[in-house]
Amino acid sequence: MEKYLITGFSGFVARHFLDFLGKVETEVSVLGLDIIPPNFALDSYTNIKCSFQKLDLLDVEKTEEVVAAYKPDYILHLASYSSVAFSWKNPLLSFQNNTAIFLNLIEAVHKNSLSPRIISVGSSEEYGNVEKSAIPLTEQSPLNPVSPYAVARVSQEMFSRVYAHGYGLDILMTRSFNHIGPFQKDIFVISSFAKKLISIKNNGGPFTLKTGDLTIVRDFVDVRDVVRAYYLLFKQGISGETYNICSGTGTTLSDILEKMEAKLNLSVKHEIDPGFIRPDDNRIIIGSNEKINQQIAWSPEYSLDQSIEDILKYWDENESPL
Amino acid sequence: MEKYLITGFSGFVARHFLDFLGKVETEVSVLGLDIIPPNFALDSYTNIKCSFQKLDLLDVEKTEEVVAAYKPDYILHLASYSSVAFSWKNPLLSFQNNTAIFLNLIEAVHKNSLSPRIISVGSSEEYGNVEKSAIPLTEQSPLNPVSPYAVARVSQEMFSRVYAHGYGLDILMTRSFNHIGPFQKDIFVISSFAKKLISIKNNGGPFTLKTGDLTIVRDFVDVRDVVRAYYLLFKQGISGETYNICSGTGTTLSDILEKMEAKLNLSVKHEIDPGFIRPDDNRIIIGSNEKINQQIAWSPEYSLDQSIEDILKYWDENESPL
Numbered sequence: 001m002e003k004y005l006i007t008g009f010s011g012f013v014a015r016h017f018l019d020f021l022g023k024v025e026t027e028v029s030v031l032g033l034d035i036i037p038p039n040f041a042l043d044s045y046t047n048i049k050c051s052f053q054k055l056d057l058l059d060v061e062k063t064e065e066v067v068a069a070y071k072p073d074y075i076l077h078l079a080s081y082s083s084v085a086f087s088w089k090n091p092l093l094s095f096q097n098n099t100a101i102f103l104n105l106i107e108a109v110h111k112n113s114l115s116p117r118i119i120s121v122g123s124s125e126e127y128g129n130v131e132k133s134a135i136p137l138t139e140q141s142p143l144n145p146v147s148p149y150a151v152a153r154v155s156q157e158m159f160s161r162v163y164a165h166g167y168g169l170d171i172l173m174t175r176s177f178n179h180i181g182p183f184q185k186d187i188f189v190i191s192s193f194a195k196k197l198i199s200i201k202n203n204g205g206p207f208t209l210k211t212g213d214l215t216i217v218r219d220f221v222d223v224r225d226v227v228r229a230y231y232l233l234f235k236q237g238i239s240g241e242t243y244n245i246c247s248g249t250g251t252t253l254s255d256i257l258e259k260m261e262a263k264l265n266l267s268v269k270h271e272i273d274p275g276f277i278r279p280d281d282n283r284i285i286i287g288s289n290e291k292i293n294q295q296i297a298w299s300p301e302y303s304l305d306q307s308i309e310d311i312l313k314y315w316d317e318n319e320s321p322l
Numbered sequence: 323m324e325k326y327l328i329t330g331f332s333g334f335v336a337r338h339f340l341d342f343l344g345k346v347e348t349e350v351s352v353l354g355l356d357i358i359p360p361n362f363a364l365d366s367y368t369n370i371k372c373s374f375q376k377l378d379l380l381d382v383e384k385t386e387e388v389v390a391a392y393k394p395d396y397i398l399h400l401a402s403y404s405s406v407a408f409s410w411k412n413p414l415l416s417f418q419n420n421t422a423i424f425l426n427l428i429e430a431v432h433k434n435s436l437s438p439r440i441i442s443v444g445s446s447e448e449y450g451n452v453e454k455s456a457i458p459l460t461e462q463s464p465l466n467p468v469s470p471y472a473v474a475r476v477s478q479e480m481f482s483r484v485y486a487h488g489y490g491l492d493i494l495m496t497r498s499f500n501h502i503g504p505f506q507k508d509i510f511v512i513s514s515f516a517k518k519l520i521s522i523k524n525n526g527g528p529f530t531l532k533t534g535d536l537t538i539v540r541d542f543v544d545v546r547d548v549v550r551a552y553y554l555l556f557k558q559g560i561s562g563e564t565y566n567i568c569s570g571t572g573t574t575l576s577d578i579l580e581k582m583e584a585k586l587n588l589s590v591k592h593e594i595d596p597g598f599i600r601p602d603d604n605r606i607i608i609g610s611n612e613k614i615n616q617q618i619a620w621s622p623e624y625s626l627d628q629s630i631e632d633i634l635k636y637w638d639e640n641e642s643p644l
Contacts, residue, residue: 060414088488092382092425096418099477103414103470142464146487148425151480155421158473165468166410 001049003029005070005116007105008078009052010034012183017076017227022048024231031070033057034079057101067108074234075118077105083187084125085276087149098152099159106163106171117170117239119230120160124177124219124246124285125150135250136288139175139242146282157242164240172237174230177246177287180307181223182314190220190311193257198315201264208269212276214254217284219246222302229298236296246287247300259308323371325351327392327438329427330400331374332356334505339398339549343370346553353392355379356401379423389430396556397440399427405509406447407598409471420474421481428485428493439492439561441552442482446499446541446568446607447472457572458610461497461564468604479564486562494559496552499568499609502629503545504636512542512633515579520637523586530591534598536576539606541568544624551620558618568609569622581630 004021006014009032021028022045029049032038035056042050057063057079080098081087087094102120109116127137128144145151163169184191189212196209229245237243254270261268292298326343328336331354343350344367351371354360357378364372379385379401402420403409409416424442431438449459450466467473485491506513511534518531551567559565576592583590614620 091429092422095425096422099421100414100418103417107413144483145480146484148481148484151477151484154480155473155477158467158476159470161466162468162470162473 001027001029002074003031003070003072005031005033005067005072005075006078007033007057007076007101008080010036010038011078012181012185013078013179013223013227014038014076015040015183016181016223017230018045018048018050020224020227020231021045031066031072033066057104058096060104060107063104064108064111067105067114068112071114072116075105075109075116076230077102077118077120080121082123082149084147084149087147087152091148094148095152098149099155102156103159106159106169109169110163110167115170117172117234119233120156120171120173122157122173122175122242123150123153124175124244124287125282126154126157126175127282127285129282130284132284135284136248136286137244138288139244139291161240170239172233172239173242174233175242175244175287176226177219177221177244177285179223179226180220180311182310184223184311189253190256191315193260194308194311194315195319197260197264197266197268198312198319200268201266202316202319207267208271209257210271210273210276211253211257212273214257214270215252216282217250217252217286219248219250219286220256220304220307221245221247221300222307225300225302228301229292232296232298238295241295243292243295244287244289245292246289247304248287248289249304250284250286251304256308259305260312263309263312323349323351324396325353325392325394327353327355327389327394327397328400329355329379329398329423330402332358332360333400334503334507335400335501335545335549336360336398337362337505338503338545339552340367340370340372342546342549342553343367353388353394355388379426380418382426382429385426386430386433389427389436390434393436394438397427397431397438398552398556399424399440399442402443404445404471406469406471408509409469409474413470416470417474420471421477424478425481428481428491431491432485432489437492439494439556441555442478442493442495444479444495444497444564445472445475446497446566446609447604448476448479448497449604449607451604452606454606457606458570458608459566460610461566461613483562492561494555494561495564496555497564497566497609498548499541499543499566499607501545501548502542502633504632506545506633511575512578513637515582516630516633516637517641519582519586519588519590520634520641522590523588524638524641529589530593531579532593532595532598533575533579534595536579536592537574538604539572539574539608541570541572541608542578542626542629543567543569543622544629547622547624550623551614554618554620560617563617565614565617566609566611567614568611569626570609570611571626572606572608573626578630581627582634585631585634
């Protein structure tokens with residue numbers, strides 16, 4: 001039985017990855033690690049032998065103990081402090097939780113002479129502020145991180161390469177673009193918009209939404225497409241390679257808001273809150289998914305409209321007071 | 323009176339920087355920080371009001387306290403675990419001591435709204451393994467770190483840029499190539515060779531020297547030239563820019579050994595010790611100093627022969643049993 005070790009297990013990406021495994025595998029073992037327990041039932045997947053262990057990957061000894069005991073075939077390293085805004089407020093904490101934890105993980109693998117296939121999840125934020133002429137971003141585009149979070153992500157990717165070349169570890173790196181989908185926490189912009197609009201819809205106002213800069217352009221990709229890409233990379237990806245995981249299409253935040261409001265039949269006033277504006281932000285990020293498409297025949301299956309509909313549905317079913 | 327804050331104060335670069343300040347300034351204040359006290363007298367410079375404080379820059383609160391109280395005009399950030407070999411053995415420790423300490427330092431500057439000019443010292447190791455055709459390396463050459471140490475150095479440089487652009491900090495970055503000179507510890511290759519050869523010379527054998535790969539090529543630059551570059555960058559460098567500090571000439575380790583043996587009139591057998599071979603090492607590193615030369619008219623003044631002579635003299639005067 002193949003064994004998957006998943007860090008950042010209690011986040012929404014892991015949950016979707018489990019859903020995907022549940023659909024495509026007949027029998028697998030999964031060990032989830034996180035600093036907080038998952039808020040979903042572990043026994044809901046009949047074909048997954050699923051367990052959870054509370055673990056802070058900053059704890060070197062315990063991390064090594066767990067990895068050495070479980071001997072995973074695959075490691076999906078999702079654990080991260082993935083908020084750019086948080087990284088500006090707590091650069092050191094964000095940085096350590098995005099690099100030291102990865103280093104502890106791969107050191108545990110190396111020290112115990114294990115040979116799992118590892119996916120090191122990176123971010124489109126690594127590209128930083130780019131000229132319009134550099135769009136769409138390919139894996140060859142220069143990296144120019146403009147936030148502490150992005151620096152950590154580039155560092156993690158560099159470490160992946162160092163351990164792949166220096167010690168022969170089987171690591172694949174991704175630059176995953178903005179994930180969206182059900183179960184995503186509302187500290188992320190699209191979930192936050194959806195939750196607030198649902199609340200306005202259901203509670204009847206106030207019809208004002210405080211936002212950051214709505215003109216920035218992002219490449220949104222449904223989390224269910226992202227986890228399918230991770231699975232395919234485990235099975236068919238090329239060791240030591242870096243892959244963009246993106247839709248290839250750019251959308252402004254105001255476009256997303258408009259789509260949501262149209263679906264909810266709402267009209268809401270948008271008000272810029274300077275608290276949401278970051279010291280330095282990327283104006284436009286759109287990726288090319290040509291490489292992953294050519295190498296493992298992946299392309300997104302969820303349309304932006306479908307994603308938005310499912311996100312709104314999720315918040316409608318899970319609305320809690322703001 | 324202008325105030326210099328120097329981290330990594332007890333290392334050999336700081337000592338040479340003080341020597342240089344002693345020569346060119348009439349009256350300056352220096353506060354040195356390090357985890358170990360310096361092994362030189364603080365009162366030997368009549369024109370420098372010099373003090374030392376024991377401080378681990380990993381201590382966030384104390385670092386902020388010291389920076390806020392001293393309010394430096396210049397910060398020379400020399401503190402680092404600068405051994406590549408050590409970084410392979412202790413990647414996490416090396417990484418944290420090379421990035422978290424810098425982050426703490428610039429956070430202290432930012433939080434207290436100070437505006438010192440900061441030199442973030444980086445390394446030629448950032449360039450990594452390069453093709454011969456990419457030599458000499460310019461500041462535009464791609465960075466491809468191949469050791470944990472080098473990853474940390476690139477991270478520090480990325481953080482410098484993030485804080486320069488995001489918060490307007492006045493930071494200059496260097497990629498300093500292999501420093502050599504008197505007072506350098508013998509964990510570094512050239513000092514190690516010199517110390518061992520002096521011991522062989524003075525004690526009469528054994529006439530065998532254990533070495534790593536002697537065919538690798540490095541760009542050696544005298545530490546006294548390096549500190550002059552730092553001083554000139556403080557005075558005339560351009561904020562936010564990155565500068566190679568190098569000789570522009572490549573030399574193999576075996577060439578250096580040969581020069582040393584010739585000067586000492588010694589013939590020694592070289593024996594490769596696998597313990598000195600690293601998982602992944604840069605074959606050839608030679609930099610271009612065109613940028614710093616054009617912008618602030620710096621070029622090296624010490625010849626390799628002069629450096630080697632002074633290093634041998636230093637170890638002859640300071641020889642201790644191996």
